[in-house]
Amino acid sequence: MSRDSREFEFQSAEAMERLRHSIGFAMASLQALTLINGGALVALFTFVGSSTAVRFDMSALWVAFAAFATGLVFNLLAFLGAHLSQDYFYVSAQWSAWNAELRMDGLPESYDAVSPARIGTRAQIAGIASGIVSLIAFIVGCGFALSGVTGG
DSSP states (O other): OOHHHHHHHHHHHHHHHHHHHHHHHHHHHHHHHHHHHHHHHHHHHHHHHHOTTSOOOHHHHHHHHHHHHHHHHHHHHHHHHHHHHHHHHHHHHHHHHHHHHHHHTTOOOOOOOHHHHHHHHHHHHHHHHHHHHHHHHHHHHHHHHHHHHHTO
């Protein structure tokens, strides 16, 4: 087995692994969306509905709601960044495999595998940044929710 054919096999396996990751991220994002929305709605209605004698700081609770909603949006953007990064890494790996196949046939490479890898890296960085913003929004939301419930 030649070096080019080993590289072709490796890059093909890498492309399939990236596709598997992409599908996993897409499924995880849908599951997270369902869990977060359902859990937040049930918790909100349960808490407010069972606490009629308690006074709330409604402005703090609205800020908490906005922070949680912002966190949810950035959480979904993080999943989107992860999904897109894996898609672009998949394209890069597949194009590398096709270049290896072309080299095996004695032909020049015709696929630019570097460009999609760069785009994938940018999507990965955007996903990580979105995840950090989501976490910060969650922490801020918790602080305002606590303040809204305890009255100060």
